[in-house]
Amino acid sequence: MRTGSEPVTARSALRMRFWLTVWGLLWTSAGTVAFALSDHPGWAALCGALLLIVLVDMAVVLHHIHQGPHFQPGPDIPPYEPVRSRPRPPGGPRPGG
Numbered sequence: 001m002r003t004g005s006e007p008v009t010a011r012s013a014l015r016m017r018f019w020l021t022v023w024g025l026l027w028t029s030a031g032t033v034a035f036a037l038s039d040h041p042g043w044a045a046l047c048g049a050l051l052l053i054v055l056v057d058m059a060v061v062l063h064h065i066h067q068g069p070h071f072q073p074g075p076d077i078p079p080y081e082p083v084r085s086r087p088r089p090p091g092g093p094r095p096g097g
Helices: 014-037 041-067
Strands: none
Touching: 014 041
């Protein structure tokens, strides 16, 4: 919901998130290989599981990057008024007691 308090030029940090997943990919793959070679199968499995999570995250980020910008209302569209409070149902409890 658009409230009017967000910056007009706000952008998602998808490129930064992509490079952080690249960093995580390097560390988890290095950890998996290092622990597998040093005969620590539990730690290698843990790093391998983290590697899979990082790969899924990278796929999601790349999907969002390839989607491109989505429609956002321009400055000529007035902001929506945020919902202040819900109306109290008849006979319902009073707020605060």
